[in-house]
Amino acid sequence: MMRRIFLMTLMLLFSCIMYAQVTIIPKPVHCKENVGFFEINTQTRIIVPDKSQLSNGNYLVRLLKLNNGVEVSRKSALNSVFFTYNRKLPKEGYRLTVEKNNIKIQASGGAGFFYAIQSLRQMLPVTLKQGSKSSDYKIPCLELDDNPRFSWRGMHLDFSRHFFSLSEVKDFLDHMALYKMNKFHMHLTDDQGWRVEIKKYPELTANGAFRKPSRHDVECNKRAKHDKLLEIDSQKFIDKNGEQFYGGFFTQEDIKEIITWASERYIEVIPEVDVPGHFRAAMDQYPNLTCFGKSGQGISNANRSIPACLGNENAYRFIKDVLFEIGDLFPSRYIHIGGDEVLTENWEKCPKCQKVIEDKGLNNEHELQSYFNQRIEKDLKKRGKKVIGWDEIVLGGISKGATMMWWRNWHPEAVKKALKNGNEMIFTPLNPYYFDYVNGADGMEKVYNYSSKIIPEYFSDEQAKLVKGIQGCLWSEYLPNVKRMQYMAFPRLLALAETAWSPLNIQNINDFKSRLQSHYARFDALGINYALKKIEGIQQNMVFADSMLVTLKTKEEGAKIYYSLNGLDPLIVDSCQYSVPIKIGDNVTLKAVAVKNGKKDKVYRASILKQEIQEAISSEAIAFKGLNYWSFNTPLVPDDYWLTSPENISKIIVPEPTDGNDHSLMYKGYIQVDKDGLYTITTGLRGESYVTVDDCLIVKNTLTDGVNKGQVVLRAGIHKIDMCFEHVKSGSKLKVTFEGEDKKKLSINDLIY
Ligand code: ACM
Numbered sequence: 018m019m020r021r022i023f024l025m026t027l028m029l030l031f032s033c034i035m036y037a038q039v040t041i042i043p044k045p046v047h048c049k050e051n052v053g054f055f056e057i058n059t060q061t062r063i064i065v066p067d068k069s070q071l072s073n074g075n076y077l078v079r080l081l082k083l084n085n086g087v088e089v090s091r092k093s094a095l096n097s098v099f100f101t102y103n104r105k106l107p108k109e110g111y112r113l114t115v116e117k118n119n120i121k122i123q124a125s126g127g128a129g130f131f132y133a134i135q136s137l138r139q140m141l142p143v144t145l146k147q148g149s150k151s152s153d154y155k156i157p158c159l160e161l162d163d164n165p166r167f168s169w170r171g172m173h174l175d176f177s178r179h180f181f182s183l184s185e186v187k188d189f190l191d192h193m194a195l196y197k198m199n200k201f202h203m204h205l206t207d208d209q210g211w212r213v214e215i216k217k218y219p220e221l222t223a224n225g226a227f228r229k230p231s232r233h234d235v236e237c238n239k240r241a242k243h244d245k246l247l248e249i250d251s252q253k254f255i256d257k258n259g260e261q262f263y264g265g266f267f268t269q270e271d272i273k274e275i276i277t278w279a280s281e282r283y284i285e286v287i288p289e290v291d292v293p294g295h296f297r298a299a300m301d302q303y304p305n306l307t308c309f310g311k312s313g314q315g316i317s318n319a320n321r322s323i324p325a326c327l328g329n330e331n332a333y334r335f336i337k338d339v340l341f342e343i344g345d346l347f348p349s350r351y352i353h354i355g356g357d358e359v360l361t362e363n364w365e366k367c368p369k370c371q372k373v374i375e376d377k378g379l380n381n382e383h384e385l386q387s388y389f390n391q392r393i394e395k396d397l398k399k400r401g402k403k404v405i406g407w408d409e410i411v412l413g414g415i416s417k418g419a420t421m422m423w424w425r426n427w428h429p430e431a432v433k434k435a436l437k438n439g440n441e442m443i444f445t446p447l448n449p450y451y452f453d454y455v456n457g458a459d460g461m462e463k464v465y466n467y468s469s470k471i472i473p474e475y476f477s478d479e480q481a482k483l484v485k486g487i488q489g490c491l492w493s494e495y496l497p498n499v500k501r502m503q504y505m506a507f508p509r510l511l512a513l514a515e516t517a518w519s520p521l522n523i524q525n526i527n528d529f530k531s532r533l534q535s536h537y538a539r540f541d542a543l544g545i546n547y548a549l550k551k552i553e554g555i556q557q558n559m560v561f562a563d564s565m566l567v568t569l570k571t572k573e574e575g576a577k578i579y580y581s582l583n584g585l586d587p588l589i590v591d592s593c594q595y596s597v598p599i600k601i602g603d604n605v606t607l608k609a610v611a612v613k614n615g616k617k618d619k620v621y622r623a624s625i626l627k628q629e630i631q632e633a634i635s636s637e638a639i640a641f642k643g644l645n646y647w648s649f650n651t652p653l654v655p656d657d658y659w660l661t662s663p664e665n666i667s668k669i670i671v672p673e674p675t676d677g678n679d680h681s682l683m684y685k686g687y688i689q690v691d692k693d694g695l696y697t698i699t700t701g702l703r704g705e706s707y708v709t710v711d712d713c714l715i716v717k718n719t720l721t722d723g724v725n726k727g728q729v730v731l732r733a734g735i736h737k738i739d740m741c742f743e744h745v746k747s748g749s750k751l752k753v754t755f756e757g758e759d760k761k762k763l764s765i766n767d768l769i770y
């Protein structure tokens with residue numbers, strides 16, 4: 018008897034293990050799991066309704082890697098996967114019924130069948146090899162009904178700042194398809210490189226696709242010393258007369274291959290040629306198309322390049338030629354013309370541009386760009402194309418037919434303007450959808466939780482239809498190789514995919530995170546590099562007075578932290594596993610790494626130094642009270658800022674820039690702390706910034722490193738403080754906090770002397 022109970026318990030346990038939990042991402046609209054399994058074996062046939070579904074059938078066969086046995090057929094077998102049309106199902110939707118003897122997939126068209134296959138794919142083991150046993154091919158019985166929330170579920174990839182190869186793109190498309198994403202936005206041109214062959218203008222790629230190291234390359238190399246993921250892919254260099262050039266481009270044949278590969282995965286490829294700014298890779302080849310015959314970087318803003326002259330008909334002809342060739346190459350009805358961050362300083366001085374402004378009765382340079390956009394839009398419309406542009410395109414007015422891609426969270430009025438004008442919109446707000454930006458401890462949660470904000474509250478149900486969907490962006494300034502690109506994209510991409518597909522009322526972050534756990538093994542099997550949540554408690558520079566305890570933690574489920582104090586990468590052995598706060602009494606380099614399921618995340622590094630207490634300043638030595646404050650309508654503080662007189666303030670002021678562009682702020686003065694001890698200073702503002710205390714650099718932020726912290730040991734009393742913020746965006750809130758050893762956070766405003 019005991020033996021029977023034992024056996025039954027064992028069988029029950031076994032069946033529980035075999036009763037796989039369905040962890041599909043994006044979460045299907047409706048899913049009812051039943052008892053039992055369908056087992057795919059070499060007798061299984063895939064029955065498609067007509068020739069048009071052969072490609073889906075063959076795709077499934079390839080996925081199963083059982084191509085000696087499973088085949089697509091029109092003849093039914095006992096044990097089959099049936100594709101049948103159900104024209105009542107929504108576009109891209111599908112119904113999947115798994116029973117013990119067969120699988121039925123219903124859809125109104127190819128996309129639905131394809132997405133059903135992706136759901137099946139996620140229920141199969143992560144590694145299917147040629148010759149896997151049929152017992153590996155068990156799919157739980159279920160009834161699943163599914164269709165997407167948005168028709169635009171996009172990912173963007175910048176090929177200009179750093180380039181990605183054809184095979185890297187194919188892999189990425191395959192990963193997008195697994196999560197039912199359907200738009201691939203290729204940012205093919207920018208200041209740092211032209212990445213697509215244009216037959217009419219071969220110089221664009223012959224010269225424009227290759228460059229000497231950019232400032233981003235220099236920065237990547239610098240950071241690569243401590244973070245291998247920032248190494249520039251050596252395959253992307255060529256030798257020109259003994260000199261190394263970075264670059265690469267897609268031939269038109271490559272592009273066709275990408276489009277075919279994407280369309281087999283029901284992904285539409287949208288090309289972007291960014292005009293008339295972000296256009297240096299072209300203007301360097303054709304400087305006569307700029308206002309003063311000279312390309313290069315701007316004067317008021319060195320981050321922006323000199324645009325095409327909008328008073329020069331040859332520039333219009335050139336841009337039209339390029340866009341027409343692109344339009345013919347890409348079957349998408351959309352063509353993205355960029356339009357972001359255009360430097361208008363040359364247009365303001367150029368007689369030809371000014372003449373257009375006068376002749377056409379335009380009010381300013383924004384309207385000049387609108388005039389250009391509308392001309393281009395009209396020309397493209399005649400060729401059956403619909404224009405997309407970044408949200409700047411609505412500023413000076415745009416026709417109703419254009420689609421706005423909203424990226425500047427801090428310009429909500431662009432959405433209002435587009436709404437009033439009736440433009441379709443795609444939302445890709447920088448925060449949190451720019452995946453090249455720092456992930457942080459809650460990057461993925463931020464993406465997921467943004468979902469409820471996608472449709473602004475003031476939109477009616479009818480107006481909500483103008484929102485076609487959402488998109489993640491991968492700008493590649495600091496993505497110098499495909500592994501880092503994946504690291505920044507995953508797992509955030511899954512949060513985006515789920516919120517783009519699943520209806521809002523079934524979205525749940527905790528449920529998502531629990532399903533996500535089974536996907537890490539799939540990432541590993543597919544060779545996808547991904548980020549674990551950051552380790553908290555470690556920062557680049559840390560200081561202490563007598564001794565300190567370093568507490569490390571991570572919110573990554575199931576991850577362990579390993580550390581070292583000898584400057585070497587931590588060994589993944591028990592003796593190096595973090596368990597209790599680390600006592601530090603000497604100068605050391607602390608390195609820490611999170612490990613989950615055997616996957617090592619990046620190594621975090623801190624230089625920890627004993628610091629002498631910074632003595633206070635006598636109140637007699639102080640020239641003024643409060644802060645002296647400067648504000649500039651340029652993104653960088655001018656070198657000769659001290660020639661302008663500051664305003665004296667007692668609380669931080671953050672003005673709005675007059676022209677809506679990035680601006681810069683500087684504050685210099687005194688603070689007073691009431692206790693001796695260690696202070697951690699945090700600045701909460703995106704952009705470049707630094708804070709010095711008593712002339713020592715404590716905090717330094719760069720655009721992509723996000724919020725940084727620094728520490729200093731201070732004597733109670735008065736100390737000198739300098740704070741500088743560059744690339745401040747309109748609408749920014751500036752927060753500087755001091756945290757003492759008692760962990761109490763004080764605003765800088767509470768400390769100003
Ligand atoms: C953009 O990020 N400049 C569209």
Ligand code: ZN
Nearest residue numbers: 308326367370
């Ligand atoms: Zn001009």
